[in-house]
Structure formats: structure tokens, C-alpha cells
Amino acid sequence: MKTFKGKSLSQNYYDLLEVGMGADEEEIRRAYDRIKQIYSESSLATYGLYTPNELREFRERVEQAFRVLIDAENRREYDKTLMSEPVKKAKRLQIAVAAKEDGAETRGETASQTERANAGSAGEGMRPAAVQKDAPGKTTAPKAVKREQIRQSVPEDAKFTGPYLAQLREQAGIDLHEISAQTKMSINNLRMIEAEAWGTLPALVYLRSFIIQYARYLGLDEKRVLADLLVRYREARGPDAD
Known part of the structure; x- marks a missing residue:
């Protein structure tokens, strides 16, 4: 995913213009003007940081975002696509959680079988297999x-x-x-x-x-x-x- 100084080109239009979904027309226009000024060809803020092609690509994306969000009908249709994303993510999360739980149950059954086998071996004079533990601090945020x-x-x-x-x-x-x-x-x-x-x-x-x-x-x-x-x-x- 390409990143443009804190902005991914795959971001939704609201994030791209740095406005909320409840922003009115005036807020959208102000945000659009501000972003255009920052990333204009004559802007000192971006001088030497991007190639002409990168700036052109980003400005085209901003123009597209503005045209969609400033038009009431286009914006409603666009919002519908955004509203469907949380549903898709929720379904993916449910599938992932279910798979994780299934895996945990499988590991639990395997562990129980191993414990029973070790217990049987111990009864025959053999020591149970040692259980390895992760070293403290192994997991890092x-x-x-x-x-x-x-x-x-x-x-x-x-x-x-x-x-x-x-x-x-x-x-x-x-x-x-x-x-x-x-x-x-x-x-x-x-x-x-x-x-x-x-x-x-x-x-x-x-x-x-x-x-x-x-x-x-x-x-x-x-x-x-x-x-x-x-x-x-x-x-x-x-x-x-x-």
C-alpha cells in the first residue's frame, strides 16, 4: 500500500480530506482548499519531498474525493459502500474467532491425550515429558x-x-x-x-x-x-x- 506522508492512497475520501462523515459542504470545501494549498506545485511545504508524478497522483485522488463528497447524490452512494465495510469486517472477524476457538479445542484435546500418555508412562517408572514454556518477555508489543x-x-x-x-x-x-x-x-x-x-x-x-x-x-x-x-x-x- 503506497503511503503519501501519512496518507495512504487507498484511504477513504473522508480521511483523505481529513473531515468526518458528518462534515457539511462548507467544511468539505475548506478542507479541500487546505489540502490543495499544501500539495500545490508551488508549495514550499512539499518542496523536494515528492516527484512530480507522486504529486500529480495525489492531487488527482484529492480532486476525485472532493467531486464525490461535494455532490449530495454521489456522496450518499459513496457512504453506502463505506457502511457495508464494517459488516464485511465483522463477518471476517467472526470467522477468524471461530477458527481460533476450533484450533484451541483441538490443541486442548491433543494436550489431554499427551497428559494421559505421560501419566501412563510415569506409572511404568518413566518421567512425564517436560512442558516447555515461553521465556518471560518473549511477546513484544x-x-x-x-x-x-x-x-x-x-x-x-x-x-x-x-x-x-x-x-x-x-x-x-x-x-x-x-x-x-x-x-x-x-x-x-x-x-x-x-x-x-x-x-x-x-x-x-x-x-x-x-x-x-x-x-x-x-x-x-x-x-x-x-x-x-x-x-x-x-x-x-x-x-x-x-
């Missing part, structure tokens, strides 16, 4: 795995930049929506940090907090990330940096 993957891929002398953070995040399979949901930062601010579009971000006192939260979520040394990005911030902003 997915988020921890991703963070460890990021840490191991960063050289000791690495210099952090917005695009480099985006690269690390994408390589670990972390979506901007995931970070936004956990940190409560807007997706747009996260995207602007990665693009180093400093002029579009809030005041420095807030930006510091954003960078720290972002780095912390990726499992990076937040002090290093903050220091490197503030250098780039001041170089770009000049005398007005602070």
Missing part, C-alpha cells in the same frame, strides 16, 4: 517493536531533519493518524514538522512541545531531535526565530 526498529536504524552521528523523521516513521510502518490519536497533535502540524514548513507552525514554545512528543512517540532521543530541528528552524527563520 507492536509499538515497542516499531520503536526498537527505528532506534537500531539510526546511526550514532545521525543529524535529524523533518524529512529524515518522516523516512524513519514510514519505514517502521507508523501512520501520522496513529501519532495524532496518541499525542493529540493535529495531522497537519505533524506533516508540517516533517516538511520543515516552520512558517505554518505555531509559536516556538508550542513547537518545542510538538517535536518532543513526536520524537518520544518514535522512541528517539528527544533532546537530540529537538536540538537538531531547532538548529534548522533558526537557520530557516533567521532573526525572527525566537
Whole structure:
């Protein structure tokens, strides 16, 4: 699945424009104008981050989303397709759960048979077979795995930049929506940090907090990330940096 700086090209139209399903026409128009501005050919926020073909492909997808959602009839038909997805997912989940339960029952029967066999052998002077247990801590949470993957891929002398953070995040399979949901930062601010579009971000006192939260979520040394990005911030902003 192709990812476009936090946006998968297979996302539904509402996610693509960053609006809820209950958004009215005015909200959709504002969101559309904002996305168009961010990803326009003359936008500094995306300069050097994408190829012309990638930008064209993404803008075409945004145009398609807008045309569907701004038209009441088309939107109703589109919403019907979205409403059917949870039903399909629920059925798939039921099948998966049933298969898991069947497997558990089968394993339980096999274990009982093994225990009976071991008990019989023990009665004949033989020791029951040892039951192997997983080592403590063997199961690692997915988020921890991703963070460890990021840490191991960063050289000791690495210099952090917005695009480099985006690269690390994408390589670990972390979506901007995931970070936004956990940190409560807007997706747009996260995207602007990665693009180093400093002029579009809030005041420095807030930006510091954003960078720290972002780095912390990726499992990076937040002090290093903050220091490197503030250098780039001041170089770009000049005398007005602070």
C-alpha cells in the first residue's frame, strides 16, 4: 500500500480530506482548499519531498474525493459502500474467532491425550515429558517493536531533519493518524514538522512541545531531535526565530 506522508492512497475520501462523515459542504470545501494549498506545485511545504508524478497522483485522488463528497447524490452512494465495510469486517472477524476457538479445542484435546500418555508412562517408572514454556518477555508489543526498529536504524552521528523523521516513521510502518490519536497533535502540524514548513507552525514554545512528543512517540532521543530541528528552524527563520 503506497503511503503519501501519512496518507495512504487507498484511504477513504473522508480521511483523505481529513473531515468526518458528518462534515457539511462548507467544511468539505475548506478542507479541500487546505489540502490543495499544501500539495500545490508551488508549495514550499512539499518542496523536494515528492516527484512530480507522486504529486500529480495525489492531487488527482484529492480532486476525485472532493467531486464525490461535494455532490449530495454521489456522496450518499459513496457512504453506502463505506457502511457495508464494517459488516464485511465483522463477518471476517467472526470467522477468524471461530477458527481460533476450533484450533484451541483441538490443541486442548491433543494436550489431554499427551497428559494421559505421560501419566501412563510415569506409572511404568518413566518421567512425564517436560512442558516447555515461553521465556518471560518473549511477546513484544507492536509499538515497542516499531520503536526498537527505528532506534537500531539510526546511526550514532545521525543529524535529524523533518524529512529524515518522516523516512524513519514510514519505514517502521507508523501512520501520522496513529501519532495524532496518541499525542493529540493535529495531522497537519505533524506533516508540517516533517516538511520543515516552520512558517505554518505555531509559536516556538508550542513547537518545542510538538517535536518532543513526536520524537518520544518514535522512541528517539528527544533532546537530540529537538536540538537538531531547532538548529534548522533558526537557520530557516533567521532573526525572527525566537
